[in-house]
Amino acid sequence: MVDRLPHTLRSDALDNRERILDAARALFSADGLDVPMREIARCAGVGPATLYRHFPTKQVLATEAFADQLRACRTIVDDACADPDPWRGLCLVIEKICELHARDRGFSEAFMSAFPGAPDVADREYTVKAVAGLAQRAKDAGHLRSDFVLDDLILILMANKGIHMRSTDTQVMASRRFAGLAIQAFEACPQQAPLPPAARLVSAAPDSA
Amino acid sequence: MVDRLPHTLRSDALDNRERILDAARALFSADGLDVPMREIARCAGVGPATLYRHFPTKQVLATEAFADQLRACRTIVDDACADPDPWRGLCLVIEKICELHARDRGFSEAFMSAFPGAPDVADREYTVKAVAGLAQRAKDAGHLRSDFVLDDLILILMANKGIHMRSTDTQVMASRRFAGLAIQAFEACPQQAPLPPAARLVSAAPDSA
DNA sequence: ACGCTAACGGACGCCCCCGTCCGTTTAGGT
DNA sequence: ACCTAAACGGACGGGGGCGTCCGTTAGCGT
Incomplete structure (x- = not known):
């Protein structure tokens, strides 16, 4: 055995x-x-x-x-957190991770399916904390809408997973467009309509972002 | 037979x-x-x-x-087109269709899987034209960003399909939040960053919106 | 060169889904 | 009440994925 x-x-x-x-x-x-x-x-x-x-x-x-892709994810987050401009960092996270998922359907499925309470990535909590910090800084800088919650990011990743095309190139292109729209939606903006309340996606997060 | x-x-x-x-x-x-x-x-x-x-x-x-749901879709679009405010109409389309799909996973799959060149809904072309007209009017009114294309709507629907939750209620809630974000992204706004180019999703549309 | 054992892979039995056939049941007209 | 044909559903054969067993092959240390 x-x-x-x-x-x-x-x-x-x-x-x-x-x-x-x-x-x-x-x-x-x-x-x-x-x-x-x-x-x-x-x-x-x-x-x-x-x-x-x-x-x-x-x-x-x-x-x-998927060990490589997981490491890539971690790197993306670390780089983003290291960026002096938190909003730029957050945008990078969204764009890069969406593209990573778009290029690898299996990774996307594995990554997302394992989401609510997966025991499989040990440093999930660390990463979540890091991104939450990044988001908070982006809010403080006035670039990220104040009603953003981390669940929104997961929502975007789940949604990105729903985008399926025949060719990888078209897939990546569509995903890029989608990431652009998502960023647009997240950006703080004077005349902003309030969003519907967020559904809890990450199991136990006392204060998600 | x-x-x-x-x-x-x-x-x-x-x-x-x-x-x-x-x-x-x-x-x-x-x-x-x-x-x-x-x-x-x-x-x-x-x-x-x-x-x-x-x-x-x-x-x-x-x-x-799914005959009922299809009729519901049609009704949603018709109602939206009848709305004097085209932007409000377009928002209604997004919200209502997203919710419809969120409530019925099978319909969502059937509806989207049949998308590129499906011979199954006869009045697909009619509906597409109607929504395109609605979008154009929303643009002219200055409420819809000018680089919006119809493919963006399909993109949103595909993405909405990617959102899966255990309970229908959570699903609908998440989907509502998502629709809100999408609308936010589509709204015309002074300081708007250009979006990445749209990938062609609807097979043959000479001028999509 | 030789032998020992790690490593291989064809083949097996299991289960689930598919679409169809055919003997049986039953609705509904007289 | 009876007859006929419409309608039913159990049962079948085919196909495919799963995980495992065991007889065979070949790497590697001497």
Whole structure:
């Protein structure tokens, strides 16, 4: 059931592992998380058993496959927080994350499906806090509307996930347009109509932004 | 294969037909279009054969099941076009259609999946023209940003479809918030940053709004 | 060069969904 | 009350995804 302790894979095993991850990344990215495990195996040129030996469940496979994207997310947030202009930082977060999700359908699904109370990203709380801080600073600077809540950001990401196009290029283009509209909606502006109340999306956030 | 000409169903047949439609409406609405046909049959208290006899394909069933919603859509658009204030009309379209989709996941899927070049709604072109006219009037009145295109509306509807919550109430609430943000984004406003270019979503529209 | 064992992958059984056939039931006209 | 045909639904065969077992292959240390 579990790999025993040698901790050092044989060269062919390591090779297969990489090929599986590559195939998974490609298929998840293009078709979402619903691709059959066998399809991934076939595409990687291995048998189903080999796939299951390396990654006992799709969850495990996806987690490994999306490690890069997760790191990218973290980097985006860190960069944004480092920006001296918090509003610019927040805009960057929205634009970059939307684009990341637009380019990788599977990551988008995995990222969002795991949202309410997912035990899978350990530093989720840290990231949430960081973005909340960024948003607060943007509000203080008068660039972000004062009734913005963090749930709005999640709302935008969920919505962005709903945008599906055939070609990746069109997808990214549409997503960019969408991000632009979202930013527009978030920008503080003299004659602003009040928004409908926000639905609670992030499980337990005492003061979300 | 096809029902022969008597044109008058037996009372039990008619009854079953209604029960099937009711079940389909309920299940589609709650769980989307992916519910198995057998589940609908089971829920309606009939055998699979009866279901298939009345509705040979899921497409046919869905079309009949969503007739009400489609009429509601049409009514919303007509009402909006009749509104003396075109901006108010456009806002109503966005709010009402988003809510309609939020309340009925299956309808939302059916409506949007059938979008690029669907041969299924005959008066699609009429509706598109009507909304385009409404948008143009809203622009002329100076309430709708001048770089708005009809594709933006489709974009919003696709995005709205991406918002999924457990309870319908939360779903509607989130969707309302989203519609509010969308309207905010569309509103003409002095210091407006230019949006990224729109991706073509509606197949052949020479001058979309 | 050889053997040991890690690693492989074809094949199996399971379950769920699909669409159809056909023997049985029952509505409704006489 | 009876007969006929409309309508029903259980049951079937096909297809596909799932996760696992086990006989075979081949990497690697000696």
